Amino acid sequence: MGDRTARAAGVAHRFRVAYGAPLWHLPLLAGCCTVAGWVALRLAGEATAGRMLGWFVAAVVVHDLVVFPIYAAADRALLAAASRIGRPAAGAVRLAAVNHIRVPALGSALLLLVYLPGILRLGGDTFTAATGLTQQPYLVRWLLITAAMFAVSGLWFAARLRRVRSPVRRPPPDRR
Structure with missing residues (x-):
């Protein structure tokens, strides 16, 4: 039984090294993609789907170009103040x-x-x-x-x- 456990641990370690994340990450990611795909299919028939997509893209762009640099700078300032x-x-x-x-x-x-x-x-x-x-x-x-x-x-x-x-x-x- 100990040999099987060691072998399973070795397989899990090789998977983590190759995949870059623990084993539970893959089914969780597949589930999230499934839910996102289901939502996209539900919204595809809506008359306002294009407008929703536009708002979503705008939110991503505003977050990445405006909001993220602001809170990253605030976090760095907080860490710098804490280090002093x-x-x-x-x-x-x-x-x-x-x-x-x-x-x-x-x-x-x-x-x-x-x-x-x-x-x-x-x-x-x-x-x-x-x-x-x-x-x-x-x-x-x-x-x-x-x-x-x-x-x-x-x-x-x-x-x-x-x-x-x-x-x-x-x-x-x-x-x-």
């Missing part, structure tokens, strides 16, 4: 601090992207006619959610930092 803070031996702590800033920033940016029309009060008449509500609270709520995400992340980081810096408590030796 603290001792060289605290590299893992600095990286954790950077990640505790990245995650709420990403959440905040995604919420801004989703709720930007409401925050900017675009289509206010249509929104009010459809819901009977105004778009006034969108900005305040987005700011409060952003503050809450950063606060929770900061508290979590402080708890992790305290746990790392606290001395390890070992039980007293058993004396019989």
